[in-house]
Amino acid sequence: MKPVKVGVCGLGTVGSGTVNVLRRNAEEITRRTGRPIIVEQIGARRDNPDCDTTGINITRDIFDVVNNPEIDVVVELIGGYDIARELVLKAIENGKHVVTANKALIAVHGNEIFAAAREQGVVVAYEAAVAGGIPVIKGIREGLTANKINWLAGIINGTGNYIMTQMRDYGRDFADVLQEAQELGYAEADPTFDVEGIDAAHKLTILSSVAFGIPLQFDKAYTEGISKITPLDIEQADELGYIIKHLGIARRTDKGVELRVHPTLIPKDRLIANVHGVLNAVMVQGDAVGPTMYYGPGAGAEPTASSVIADIVDVARTMNTEYGERVPPLAFTEESLDEDSGILPMExxxxxxxxxxxxxxxxxxxxxxxxxxxxxxxxxxxxxxxxxxxxxxxxxxxxxxxxxxxxxxxxxxxxxxxxxxxxxxxxxxxxxxx
Amino acid sequence: MKPVKVGVCGLGTVGSGTVNVLRRNAEEITRRTGRPIIVEQIGARRDNPDCDTTGINITRDIFDVVNNPEIDVVVELIGGYDIARELVLKAIENGKHVVTANKALIAVHGNEIFAAAREQGVVVAYEAAVAGGIPVIKGIREGLTANKINWLAGIINGTGNYIMTQMRDYGRDFADVLQEAQELGYAEADPTFDVEGIDAAHKLTILSSVAFGIPLQFDKAYTEGISKITPLDIEQADELGYIIKHLGIARRTDKGVELRVHPTLIPKDRLIANVHGVLNAVMVQGDAVGPTMYYGPGAGAEPTASSVIADIVDVARTMNTEYGERVPPLAFTEESLDEDSGILPMExxxxxxxxxxxxxxxxxxxxxxxxxxxxxxxxxxxxxxxxxxxxxxxxxxxxxxxxxxxxxxxxxxxxxxxxxxxxxxxxxxxxxxx
Structure with missing residues (x-):
């Protein structure tokens, strides 16, 4: 079969990871896909010394990529809201399929983007946007199709989980661990997105939509960070048989959908209570299957690339399929999304x-x-x-x-x-x- | 879109679970699939009081189902080797897609079945054959496509894990716990398949093929049961910082593929060491993603039905797709399966x-x-x-x-x-x- 031609926008950590893994595992990936995946063009403001781009056309203007008639799939890895939105909408307008790792983009502009994609009959895939390398979007959207999903709960921010783990293991203060995490490169210079739960709320918003069949409603999520947690609380929780984790929780109730990110005491003997360090895990409870959990690295160059490439392969397999026979972007067909199912106010x-x-x-x-x-x-x-x-x-x-x-x-x-x-x-x- | 018409063969635990969940969650499933899934006919030697079959055509001859021209997808839930093989091959010959939960059938006759399916251009799906409700076949086949998978290790027999957990928690003897498990219905009257690791070896064989791209080679698997484990060993392991689990392990080495089921000491702080009772979990280590784990119920009526129905929906989505654009049965295209990669002798x-x-x-x-x-x-x-x-x-x-x-x-x-x-x-x- 014909190769699938990919254009990668952004050559930071995830962009270079994606290009590297596609090169290193080209044979393995082709054996699975039945056709090669070729990086036809990269759009990036600067080169990345961690990435071998030999033989790949490079442009400094990312919009060259979405306008390149040779390209089947645009991979958006620039991050952020505005330019990413513009880029993705332009790619869709040009009839290109899109793969993105951008949780903020999907959580905030997803409804608009999926509507545009539907109009053009293209796929927008975003496995890498939630929990990095863990195939949890696929798990929920496809693996648990038979279920009415009751609730899900996830450790979906590695930086936060690293800090909580260090605080617990060594009795250290939040500020102290955060500073070290910043020095080690585990936490950003401005850690707000991670420690205040905004990043987790982006991911939780996406998870709640694919689990319950509701439109994306990031602005309704309740968000509380971990900066006020003290070693004393961690110790007291331990004495009571609990561990404190920063969880994203979405639950379907008769009154509406709960959508909340906050520190949470969970019993020590729950499997998810044993997920430590930078790792992520998402528990999903379906009425038929019962409790399931998906665990792995929630960030990093190659784990995230793993999900980006899985999405590219999925696109390769369905680009010739009728729109209605593909997996719907939010797991439920657009006309069946429950617009009335409100998010429950935290009160x-x-x-x-x-x-x-x-x-x-x-x-x-x-x-x-x-x-x-x-x-x-x-x-x-x-x-x-x-x-x-x-x-x-x-x-x-x-x-x-x-x-x-x-x-x-x-x-x-x-x-x-x-x-x-x-x-x-x-x-x-x-x-x-x- | 047109409904997908399903014929269910076998109305035991999983068969009745499948019919029940399809009925109870019909609306939810249709919202996801975009078309209804209809049980057109059931073939079963007797009725099942746990299953409401109102309005469904029932036949006592399962071969009526595979010969019924109305049926798109045959769901094989009778278990065993010979009749199941005959039934599935006949269904394929008649141009029907097949969904099965039968690990023994796939592990032993899978190569023959997939070859026949390829010839007829139909899908044979088997998520429910491994680890019940956990979407681990999908996770490996599709979620980890980008990876060279190095190894996997799983607790893939719930009965065995229940026995090991009871032995550890209460210092009880193997024979004592087994007898109780039999009385509670957790273990079969003839427990050989579970406690001697044959069931786990069936599942491991399937996992190794989808992970490494090798033909199914059940006869080469090394199998050792848990009947010789004593409370003393469990206690000594604990003192050394380990837990004993009955694991299926598949590993790619330079000399060949390891394929082995045996009791195993694993460090207590590994997440999989904390998987207790009848639950299952599979760790998969890919070169790009790193360690991932998939956890949930490995058996039972509705958990297994959850996977059976997910497969039916996957078939519904790809039945109009070209054969080469579908996910290959063993994750890798047939012509690229590594026939030479031998299974390493246990020695x-x-x-x-x-x-x-x-x-x-x-x-x-x-x-x-x-x-x-x-x-x-x-x-x-x-x-x-x-x-x-x-x-x-x-x-x-x-x-x-x-x-x-x-x-x-x-x-x-x-x-x-x-x-x-x-x-x-x-x-x-x-x-x-x-």
Missing amino acids: DVETAYYLRLHAVDRPGVLARVASILSEKGISIEAIIQKEDKESEMVPIILLTHNAQEKLMNEAIREIESLVDICSEVVRIRVESLD | DVETAYYLRLHAVDRPGVLARVASILSEKGISIEAIIQKEDKESEMVPIILLTHNAQEKLMNEAIREIESLVDICSEVVRIRVESLD
């Missing part, structure tokens, strides 16, 4: 909670806290009150049963207003994931 | 070992054992010698570095011939999985 979400308060060590404090919770209908599962002979202040740790976030917010405000409570109440959500 | 495999011996508590025993190993070039990583005040016999535990199986066999024979060694040497292989 309406129900979950269990870990609370940590610092109180003056006087009789009656705990009783007053318990009574506030009880008035809101929040029941307590466990209490740890620590002795501290050095100080008049004692930390009190509470685990609650499920409660509505709105009522918990009210309870926390009332607790904080008690005279014997000396600082803000630390609140971390708890999920059993069973 | 040539290199791995690390755990050895347990019982010796008379006399000076010099350990020195003689160490010198036998040293003469074979086998170096020792750790030794535990237990005190036992009650007995003159002491257990000695050894961990070795990598050694060739053949040399280890020789060393064990020599050790067993020492006068101070009182029983057979227990030998369990050790894998680091990194």
